[in-house]
Amino acid sequence: MPQLKLGSTRGCCCQIFRRGSAQTLRRTHWLAGLLFACICLTLAGFLNTEFLGSITTVPPFGLEKTFNTIHTADNDLDTPGAFLRSPPQTIVAYSLERQVEMEQREQIVCNNLLGMRPMSSQIHRINAYWQSPPHSGLHLFSAHYDARLDNYHYVRIISMVEGHRNASIYCQIWYDREVLVLEALRLDIWASQWDSNASIDSDNPVMFSCPVPRNISIDTVKRERFPLGVSVTMKPCESPRTFLPIHTPQISSSESRRDFAVCVKGLDFQRRDMSVRIAEWLELNLILGADKFFVYVYSVHPNLKRVLEYYSSIGVLEVIPLSLPGKQPNRPRQRSRYLKTNLWQKRRDELVPYNDCYYRNLYSHRFVLPVDVDEVIVPVKTSTWNAMFQELFSENPNLLDKYSSFSVRNAYFFDDFPVTDQSDVPKYHHILRHTTRSANFSPGLESVKSFVSTDGALTVFNHYTLRILRPSTARNLVLDINVAQMNHYRATCSSDTVPGCHNNFLKYKKRDALVLRYANQLVRRLVAVLKNLYLV
Incomplete structure (x- = not known):
């Protein structure tokens, strides 16, 4: 979508205001409404304006020129080696909080699943290193616990999906004595413009995220409530045919990390x-x-x-x-x-x-x-x-x-x-x-x-x-x-x-x-x- 330029919208509003001052009283309401719309457009333009800051231009080909400083780049994503546009770095105080709040999912009660964690013989494997819910076109490689955001934890599932399948999937997160069922969030690990001639049957990398409710998230101090693994299903309460052990983080102070x-x-x-x-x-x-x-x-x-x-x-x-x-x-x-x-x-x-x-x-x-x-x-x-x-x-x-x-x-x-x-x-x-x-x-x-x-x-x-x-x-x-x-x-x-x-x-x-x-x-x-x- 084209970016709305801040200067042009501000000028538009000023022009209307000047024109409106010469109009008759019976058009006051019309002008007020239009002025309000321009103010909204100006604000929208501000929110979508990219604040480039200090950026060093990449030199043209020819014998190499050396940059004086480290720099950022800000170009559209065209190929796997090109840059994804950096997000505007203004008005973000609420963005992370709003984002994770929107990602939260209500827990689904599935009493029939208690004691139903699949045994090895029940797991539907594609081969030694991949699992799949039957007839789903979804292939699961690994699962990881992500506790980097305070109070907002996720189980991340690294997967491949056949073609353009986009059905809802569900996470069944298994603990010692309970199972937590939620709808998963999907995030493609691919940009469609990288391969515009892709076959409809291409396998595409996807990460599914299961947001863990706050009252169930890992206690990083007492090291309690570590999940054992996660099953992925196409319906929330159906019997699972997959089980990925969760790579549980060895959470420690940053000083002890390599x-x-x-x-x-x-x-x-x-x-x-x-x-x-x-x-x-x-x-x-x-x-x-x-x-x-x-x-x-x-x-x-x-x-x-x-x-x-x-x-x-x-x-x-x-x-x-x-x-x-x-x-x-x-x-x-x-x-x-x-x-x-x-x-x-x-x-x-x-x-x-x-x-x-x-x-x-x-x-x-x-x-x-x-x-x-x-x-x-x-x-x-x-x-x-x-x-x-x-x-x-x-x-x-x-x-x-x-x-x-x-x-x-x-x-x-x-x-x-x-x-x-x-x-x-x-x-x-x-x-x-x-x-x-x-x-x-x-x-x-x-x-x-x-x-x-x-x-x-x-x-x-x-x-x-x-x-x-x-x-x-x-x-x-x-x-x-x-x-x-x-x-x-x-x-x-x-x-x-x-x-x-x-x-x-x-x-x-x-x-x-x-x-x-x-x-x-x-x-x-x-x-x-x-x-x-x-x-x-």
């Missing part, structure tokens, strides 16, 4: 041996400040499986098995072909592990970083992520109150670019030997990756916060390239970015040895791991 959880979407390297590449990537991220990795896995080469098991054994990595829902294929070779040839469905599927990972870490980490295994966020002025944020927050202590995620711009390190051979860097190092990048950074928010605050997002996607938790918070802030950059180690341009990628990234290149500051430490750590696993 800093950075790294989320990796489904790995599908059944034939290709990525063991050394990913071991190097893991070690570099540990040096930079990663506390723990959450790696979702379809199927991987035996050597890579050994690498993942090793890092899991030392407590810095958790493997979460993953499959595709619904009618999508799950035989490994067929699934690999399917994911390569169905790009938009693949992108939809990726949002399930990303949002599951985000909610797994609400209370254990301050930030979640959804990133691919060919991407590394490297601080420029500091040497670790922690030091980078300490410097940012020392300059502006209120950044976390203003922004839900902190985005880092993308620079390509293509395989075709010159490789640097150094006598003290073994040839199995990919990252340390690729020190030539595109001279241009990707423009604006294209291909950024972000540190997402676990206090600020409602849903996430590959690049930054998708939906915010609190209306007063902007979705993201893009860090200056003098603060951090994202090194993207790709083979070549992706098929959907040619020829623009060739003209703007392959054409211009420059040496970038920033990562070599970690060379001694990374070489020493990686060779120890590879020898331990008999991979060198």
Whole structure:
């Protein structure tokens, strides 16, 4: 809907007032009514006006220009890499309260459900990792308890829905001695304009939220009233055929939380041996400040499986098995072909592990970083992520109150670019030997990756916060390239970015040895791991 400009409506009202002063008395009532309407329109225009504040314009293509400051962006959402418009940050004092009050649902009494919590044999499973109410087209992956808003708690269910089904669904939240039944709220984790040619049968990522009444919410002090799990049904009191254990938060003070959880979407390297590449990537991220990795896995080469098991054994990595829902294929070779040839469905599927990972870490980490295994966020002025944020927050202590995620711009390190051979860097190092990048950074928010605050997002996607938790918070802030950059180690341009990628990234290149500051430490750590696993 077009925005009503404040200046034009104010001018309209003034013009009518001047005209009205010259009219006869018999038109007074008509003018008064019209004036009242203009006042209402002016107020409406004010409420819908976007207050852009201080925004730095993204430079055009060509040789890269450097921003002087960190900046926000405010463009319409056109592609998964474009920005969702930040909400107006005025008149929000009541917005959160009003929003959550509107989301509350009356509890439904279902006496027939007492003692009817489904046993494992009664659960309707699509495959090992997905459940579904029969004949519903609804596929359930995981459930999480969200107690971030005082007095307003939710059970969040990460799901996929076949096509455009939009029927009401109900949550049956199970406690030791009772069951709580409510209608669920639906929030799509996808924007329709990302894929305007989508099939009506596409599986779409959705988060269902079950608002828990205040008198039943978890007592975070006494740690009482933790729900056991949730069933999803199409009618409120019907016998459940699903049961998702709820990932119950280990609620603790913010001081005891770790800093950075790294989320990796489904790995599908059944034939290709990525063991050394990913071991190097893991070690570099540990040096930079990663506390723990959450790696979702379809199927991987035996050597890579050994690498993942090793890092899991030392407590810095958790493997979460993953499959595709619904009618999508799950035989490994067929699934690999399917994911390569169905790009938009693949992108939809990726949002399930990303949002599951985000909610797994609400209370254990301050930030979640959804990133691919060919991407590394490297601080420029500091040497670790922690030091980078300490410097940012020392300059502006209120950044976390203003922004839900902190985005880092993308620079390509293509395989075709010159490789640097150094006598003290073994040839199995990919990252340390690729020190030539595109001279241009990707423009604006294209291909950024972000540190997402676990206090600020409602849903996430590959690049930054998708939906915010609190209306007063902007979705993201893009860090200056003098603060951090994202090194993207790709083979070549992706098929959907040619020829623009060739003209703007392959054409211009420059040496970038920033990562070599970690060379001694990374070489020493990686060779120890590879020898331990008999991979060198």
